[in-house]
Amino acid sequence: MSVPDLVAVVAITLSISVAAGIVGVGVLLLLRRTPLYTQPATALTVGVVSVVVSMIAVANLMYLSPHDLVVAIAVAIAAGMSSLLVAVTLCVWVAGNIRALSRAAERIGNGEVVVASSRAGSAEFARVEEALAHTSEQLRLSREREARVEASRRELVAWISHDLRTPLAGIRAMAEALEDEMVDDPGRYHRQMRSQVDLLASMVDDLFDLSRIDAGALRLRFEDVALLDVVSDAVADVRPAAGDREITVDGALPRDLSVRVDAGELSRAVANLLMNAVQHTPSGTPIAVRVELIEERPTVSVIDRGPGIDDEDLPRLFEAGWRGSRARTPHTGSGAGPGARLGLAIVRGIVHAHDGAVVATNVAGGCRFDIHLPAASDRATG
DSSP, X not given: OOHHHHHHHHXXXXXXXXXXXXXXXXHHHHTTTSOTTHHHHHHHHHXXXXXXXXXXXXXXXXXXXXXXXXXXXXXXXXXXXXXXHHHHHHHHHHHHHHHHHHHHHHHHHTTOOOOOOSOOSSHHHHHHHHHHHHHHHHHHHHHHHHHHHHHHHHHHHHHHHHHHHHHHHHHHHHHHHHHTTOOSOHHHHHHHHHHHHHHHHHHHHHHHHHHHHHTTOOOOOOEEEEHHHHHHHHHHHHGGGGTTOOEEEEEOSOTTOEXXXXXXXXXXXXXXXXXXXXXXXXXXXXXXXXXXXXXXXXXXXXXXXXXXOOGGGGGGTTSTTOOXXXXXXXXXXXXXXXXXXOHHHHHHHHHHHTTOEEEEEEEXXXXXXXXXXXXXXXXXXX
16 A cells, blocks of 8 residues: 555544544533443443444545445444344443442441342452442441440430439438428438438539540559459458458469559459459359459459340440349448449440450359450560
8 A cells, every 4th residue: 555545544543533533522521420330331432433434434545346336335243233132231230240349338328238249240340349348248237236335325324313303302301400400310310411422423523534534534543553452452342331241352473563554543443353353252152253364365353143144135234324133233231322334335435445354254153354454575565
């Protein structure tokens, strides 16, 4: 082919392609609000038409015989039609996958759970479908957690309202009796009122501390202390309220074993577990405190002789304000008055702030609470 003929072929092809492209862009602008598959189908149609028309124009330019020209045109049209059929099929198939993903997204928006299928048309669609299924599962778990938190919040408000009402009613009654001068021993009433005020102050302090923990505002002051000393301080704080219950400390760890913790907060967590044991242990029964290494982690265990906890209640044991079964209500004479029952929730918050874990299990003749602290190597690397 001579150079002038080659230049003519290129010029004709470019002219037809540019014209087809301009028409295609105009059509795509008109179809921008139509279903997705019409747009790639239109673009592919424009490309195929451009090729066919260019082939026919060039074939006609080459001054083929009428027979050869008809054959070239027929071949170009047949190839174009088959290409259009494949292109439209591909567009419909892609559009079907996109509609499936769109329906899955709508179901997720409506709160439904979607599951990844094995009918995805390509690896990319399969990954998107798996991502949507994972998102759906995460949203389901999040909604369940939110529902549990909301239910727990409502229960906490109801229980605290009840617990606050009891001492307030007592204070009001005693104040009215003193005001009407209907008492023979005003000093005893004053002492009882002060006791009720101290109880209210304790409940409010617990609420404030729990709110700080939930808000992530609990600031710990870490220092190296002997774990047995922290536990001994907690036992000393609780012993006056233990009544006739003997609290024994079994320390398997050497006394010089140090842990890097906030001594005051950890001592409070242990004291809360001990008070919980005092409240639920019958009079005259011992409470054991163990300090040991479990899987290389320093662990403080409080073991009581209470009635135990129902297995279905164990997951909720550390929720704020949760009461549980009647079997775990404070024993008469335990020295535990009404309260917000936030002790175990505060324990969990303090232990988690130390990157530890607290678990409760039923054991023979009672219940066991374990505080697992990070190993010394974990704290050093953290």
